Amino acid sequence: MPISKTAHKIDIVPTWSFRDDQGRTLDPQLFILLRHIEKDKKLTSAAAKAGISYRHAWNQLNKWADFFGTPLVELEKGRGARLTALGDKLLWAEKRVIARLEPQLDNITSELNLELSRLLEGSRPSLRLHASHGYAVELLPRFAQGFELDLQYRHGQEALASLAREQCDMAGFHLPVEAIDSQMRAQAQKLLKPRAHRIIRFITRQQGLMVQPGNPLNITSINDLAREDIRFINREPGSGTRQLLEALMHRASIEVNEWLDSSGVEYTHSAIAAHVAAGMADTGFGVQAAASQFGLDFIPLAQEQYLLACHQRTLGMPAVKTLLSNLQSEAFSNEVDKLPGYRAEQSGEICMPDEILSGESGI
Structure with a gap:
């Protein structure tokens, strides 16, 4: 393809x-x-x-x-x-x-290119996707063959809320691969209905701590965030990555304090990596691909599944059928494999919400 x-x-x-x-x-x-x-x-x-x-x-x-x-x-x-x-x-x-x-x-x-395409090429099938920002999602416009992809970045919960209000056709969000934190599960269950919605597996990605090359401060686990000599750059409140970090800290019995924001907050994985690489913080939490992009060492802590949710009827849209075919293609898998910590083995597989959201409380 x-x-x-x-x-x-x-x-x-x-x-x-x-x-x-x-x-x-x-x-x-x-x-x-x-x-x-x-x-x-x-x-x-x-x-x-x-x-x-x-x-x-x-x-x-x-x-x-x-x-x-x-x-x-x-x-x-x-x-x-x-x-x-x-x-x-x-x-x-x-x-x-x-x-x-x-x-x-x-x-x-995305908005400008969509409008430009409509003016120059006429109306084509379109797909409105609201999704959490990420390296693999950035690939999707390149695989939007035969349809217009209106991609807008939102926090995962905001994307799911947009789907519930029918402001988009598909929502991208992420959850841990292992047992899901009860709060994360409850938020998703509130917005996804078992009979009405379906979930499409997209990719899995590795999240963890980014540290300076050679790890000079010997940061080895989530417990090191409690050290007084560690400057930590956090993600913004409401982001799925921050929710995952706080859930990991809760599991490790580490109190989530305001001092975690003492070095400030950033709004993307790459911004976290750039902050650490510039020496403005000792560590930050994000995806392995961002650490690799900025030449940082990486300590894996959790694997996430990035998912695409849609209404059951949406699966019949020509644009969605094309997208599913492309997600299952070797070409897409090859592009994902170029991203450190990313995998696309089950990409394009359709699941019921309960298959994803079931599990024991805690990560």
């Missing part, structure tokens, strides 16, 4: 604009150059990959050094190039901003 390619597609990417008190502005292409310098440690290859000449890259770095009053890159003969403290801080600031804004930008992108 070939991956869908749309002739006209918009991607929204945040860019920076720097202006000093004299009104001078500089080209945001700097971040492209800094990213390649960080990776390659050579200005020649970084300039080539940024699509500019070595001389232009050198001039840009000098202009930025003059603008900020301090260099962003240090060049040493025989040792290549490396970012200074300010250059490193700017690059991590960009990564954090992109990670934090990603769900909102993706929501707007």
Whole structure:
């Protein structure tokens, strides 16, 4: 099954604009150059990959050094190039901003592309999906072949509430693979009716603690979150990932205190990883794929099942039939396998709500 390619597609990417008190502005292409310098440690290859000449890259770095009053890159003969403290801080600031804004930008992108497609290609079968943000869900627009996917990111419980109000055709949420926490089960049972709804297995993913490379503070389990020397970056209240963490802490008899938010909160797995990678926290809770993306070590704590809920009648929609076929395809499985900690063995399997929501109280 070939991956869908749309002739006209918009991607929204945040860019920076720097202006000093004299009104001078500089080209945001700097971040492209800094990213390649960080990776390659050579200005020649970084300039080539940024699509500019070595001389232009050198001039840009000098202009930025003059603008900020301090260099962003240090060049040493025989040792290549490396970012200074300010250059490193700017690059991590960009990564954090992109990670934090990603769900909102993706929501707007989905709306614009849907409208653009309707204007240029006419009306096609559509599927409204409200879902918890995640790496595997981001793959779905590429497999929306023959129908329009209106993907909007919501917390899992918000997505299920949208489904109950018939504001979407399908809702994406996640639950632990092992016995489900009683509160999580009760929330889902309240919104999913055994006779009216069906659940489609999507993927499983590994959640755990992200730590600095080499794990210098020797963080090994959920119990280490109670240590006074650990700075923890938490997810926002209401997110499924935070609910899972608090359930794990409850099982380990660790009191959930406000100090867990002492380093602040972030709104995506990648934002958590960027926060830890920048040294602004010692650890954070999220998916393994995010830790891998930012070069962090990972301590697995729980496996989750990411699920798609819909009304029974929705299964007859042409778009849903196509989606199910694509979820069961080798092409989709191969893409999921590229995400560390993700698996798609049962993807596309249809279940009754009770099959998923039954189990003993506690994780």
